[in-house]
Amino acid sequence: MKNDIKLIDYLATRRSVPAFQMCEPGPSTAELEQILTLAVRVPDHGKIAPWRFVVYRGADRARIGEALLAMALEKNPELSEEMIGVERARFTRAPVVIGVISTAGPHVKIPEWEQLMSAGAVCLNLLMAANAHGYVANWLTEWFAYDEKAYPLLGIKPGEKVAGFIHIGSTTFPVTERPRPALSDVVTWVGGEG
Structure with missing residues (x-):
């Protein structure tokens, strides 16, 4: 993706790339810091930042995959050889994986639902910030996002939840479109004609 593309054009063509289609190079540390800086610019009622990041890079990704x-x-115990390979590669498909960890909880003023939506907004901003830096990205959860036994391995604290794992890298595959919902199926108009 070119950095000079207009936002409206980008939004009209934004597309996730499957993690298994990603390859090196991934973003440098400096680029990751820029991507994360852009990602936190989301709606956040009360300015409480009800989310945090865990960045998985390098050889630790293979260690996590083995675990x-x-x-x-x-x-x-009866996993097929194909599924053994899939499990082993969970964190090595992309050069960088960023865990978006929701720290949402009871608050005197801010509903927990709004805190959760803010974490979702961070996930989408990460995708767009990675694209703006010329990388492809994908927002995944997978089984271990919901298995608290995996949380210590992934750096997730008790009481936290996974909003998503954002896979970031490059690709040699063509980026193809997928079907999108028809507006008539998802939009209800209330009020007069414009």
């Missing part, structure tokens, strides 16, 4: 594979085999 996730062990957990998956514990749950299902």
Whole structure:
């Protein structure tokens, strides 16, 4: 993606790329800091930042994949060779994976639902910021986002939840469009004609 593209053109063509289609290079540390700086510019009622990031890079991604594979085999010892490979590669498909961790909880003024939506907005901003830096990205959760036994391995604290794992990298695959909902299926108009 070119940095000089107009925002309206970008929004009309924004597309996630599957993590298994990603490759090196990924963003540098300086680029990641810029991407994260852009990502936090989201609606955040009360300015409480009800989310945080865990950045997974380098050899630790393979270590995490091996540990996730062990957990998956514990749950299902009959995993196929294909699924063993899938589990092992969960964090190595992309050069960088960013965990968006929701820290939402009871607050005297800010509903927890609004805090959760802010974490979702951070996920989308990460996708767009990665694209703005010339990288492809994908927002995934997968089984370990919902398995608290995996949380210590992933740097997630008790009481936190995973909003998503944002995979960021490059690709050699063509970026293709997918079907989008028809407005008539998702829009209700209330009020007069414009």
